Amino acid sequence: MTEIGVVGAGAAAAAAAYVVDGAVPDASITVLEKSGGLCGRAATRRRDGVTYDYGANYIKDDDDRVLDLLDRFDDGLVEVEGGIDVFDRTGEVSDGRDDQERKFTYETGLTRLAKHLFGATDATVHRRTRVEGIARTDDAWVLTDADGERWGPFDVLVLNPPAPQTAALLETADWEHEARENLLDAVRDVEYRTIWTAVLGYPFELDTPYYALVNTDKEHAVGWISREECKPGHVPEGESVLIVQANHEWSVERYDADPEANVADLAAHAAAIVGDDRLTDPAWTDHQGWRYALPEGGLRRGVRDAAEDAGLYCLGDWVAGEARVHAALRNGLETGERLVYNL
Structure with a gap:
């Protein structure tokens, strides 16, 4: 069983979960979402x-x-x-x-699309669960929420929050790896309107x-x-x-x-x-x-690849560098495929 932890239930995370669930039968996907909804800023x-x-x-x-994804999930489109x-x-x-x-x-x-995608998987989504801590121990990822509850261990960690919130998690992460500092610097560089x-x-x-x-x-x-x-x-x-x-x-x-x-x-x-x-x-x-x-920017590919080699994936429109729902979905599909390949 491959355990995958996902922070955030945005459009990109929904697309990635859909890809992974369909390609890795033994994958167990746990999604922790701080709000009561799905699909992030597509609200x-x-x-x-x-x-x-x-x-x-x-x-x-x-x-x-x-568009192909929308064709597959066209109920109510x-x-x-x-x-x-x-x-x-x-x-x-x-x-x-x-x-x-x-x-x-x-x-x-718009939230219907994320509901369609997550609904087509066996992923478990826990809403109103705010992740505040990340730790890497014994080759696994462990998450801690705002109530002090621990989640994991996970073989792979996927981060879907906006860049500033992803940076905040990485700043306090108990993860000693050279990829962490390079990734943190790159994520901090992504500015927002x-x-x-x-x-x-x-x-x-x-x-x-x-x-x-x-x-x-x-x-x-x-x-x-x-x-x-x-x-x-x-x-x-x-x-x-x-x-x-x-x-x-x-x-x-x-x-x-x-x-x-x-x-x-x-x-x-x-x-x-x-x-x-x-x-x-x-x-x-x-x-x-x-x-x-x-x-107003994107994540540098070299930094992204080094983090993914260590089992940590970032996704979303900010990774793609384009503030559009279709960009978030495409990035989720592509990230999910790389995750599957690496597994």
Whole structure:
């Protein structure tokens, strides 16, 4: 029996578990996830008949392997309707590109894909279990959670948290190996953009031709606005739900500010950009701060290989160096295949 421990239940971890479970019959996979959900920043919430993806917005049509994965798990898969237009620092909207990619989610939200992938394996997922310690003893990995419970021993350890949280685990790891310091330095080098998100619900339909608006010059307080009603099954007819994501600078400055004030400010910006004053007064709201939202770098391959030779694998969109769900999924598939090969 090969024991595999996984920290984090993000999209990449789900894809890797799917590959390993299918290729290594005697593998036992234990996943420890700090939150109550699956799929990491590809997150979904529901309320009063509304479903909304409030982190990552969709899976991009940009990778044949990921599309093949979606074909295998197409129960509830839907294509987002409408294109993406752009706006500048003044809030002026203009047409987007003509050659826009297809965009996918699920009727029940992006988290459905991770549920599909983990559900197709014998992996055991323990939610609300925060890993705080890593130790390498007697050629095996042992994890310690926030309650002091020990997990393992594991033959292989897979780390899926964002780079800063992975670095925090490596900093305190009881692991004497030259690969540790090189890996830690490389992980620390991966920088992130922060995003503060407001979710705005309205009891009326918007008359706009686009699915989303993106700020291309990155000089507006808002970086992204999208309409969840463009995703089949997400919003009841006659209603609208906007996902409004602030840019990095605004998000860092206002991250710990009063949430109600943040939401009101982003609603006012959305109203001005879309050109509809009604948007300043949503019927209901939600919000989420993503301190580690968009990685701006990747993990150097030589550092990655040395750690994997020692039985420790890092995966996620930050390893791939591309802040997209499809990049996380592809990285999970590729990492899972290397893990299988090494086993």
